[in-house]
């Protein structure tokens with residue numbers, strides 16, 4: 001991560017980052033570590049978290065394997081993550097299965113909603129409880145997609161429905177955790193150059209979406225990570241309940 005330091009207030013704190021082995025989550029982990037915080041890097045147990053830790057600047061980072069589809073494991077994992085300097089959560093982990101509407105099965109619907117919507121609810125609730133118990137306020141950032149507002153494209157219907165739910169949950173937690181000094185915000189990315197973006201997609205549709213963006217390109221994971229760092233920093237102390245559009249103008253409203 002290069003550029004201006006956005007991470008005021010992160011030095012010496014710790015932040016739980018989910019999806020840390022993915023495109024955006026990994027960039028978030030690097031940017032938060034570069035701001036002086038310890039990263040608790042979490043992803044599915046099958047993911048290469050050792051490789052993520054090796055890429056992080058600074059010391060004190062930890063790996064935390066967690067299946068977001070397992071609600072019973074979430075509370076235990078948050079308990080392990082929440083050390084004395086715990087600042088909060090950047091929750092980038094998610095599951096997208098692109099498939100035509102006619103091909104969506106109850107199993108596929110459930111798999112995406114269990115990770116993206118149910119997982120977000122229990123994870124944010126647990127982190128909120130840990131932050132309330134510490135009494136120092138905190139920061140929580142969730143991830144939706146601009147498609148929560150513009151509507152599903154390219155076979156993302158079940159996923160986008162879950163991501164619309166994430167916006168609603170974020171607003172509810174912003175209300176319930178606000179009195180404890182915890183801000184809760186959501187990032188809604190547009191087309192970002194990650195494994196999720198290309199999975200089940202074609203070069204033609206990806207190029208067409210990039211061409212529809214005023215900036216004429218996909219965003220990079222680092223450009224999204226910079227917004228996440230801002231939201232967990234001191235600079236965003238009066239931002240809560242927001243859904244931040246990071247799409248290069250692909251969506252305007």
Ligand SMILES: NC(=O)c1ccc[n+]([C@@H]2O[C@H](COP(=O)([O-])OP(=O)(O)OC[C@H]3O[C@@H](n4cnc5c(N)ncnc54)[C@H](O)[C@@H]3O)[C@@H](O)[C@H]2O)c1
Nearest residue numbers: 019021022023024044067068092093094143145192194196
């Ligand atoms: N890339 C984009 O264009 C784009 C657009 C809109 C929204 N988003 C959102 O941004 C966030 C990051 O996306 P990305 O592009 O980096 O995706 P990615 O696929 O590169 O990374 C997602 C990570 O989530 C993890 N994950 C999936 N299922 C899990 C489970 N059951 N338990 C724990 N971890 C699990 C994966 O292992 C992966 O490392 C996601 O919430 C995604 O919905 C991305």
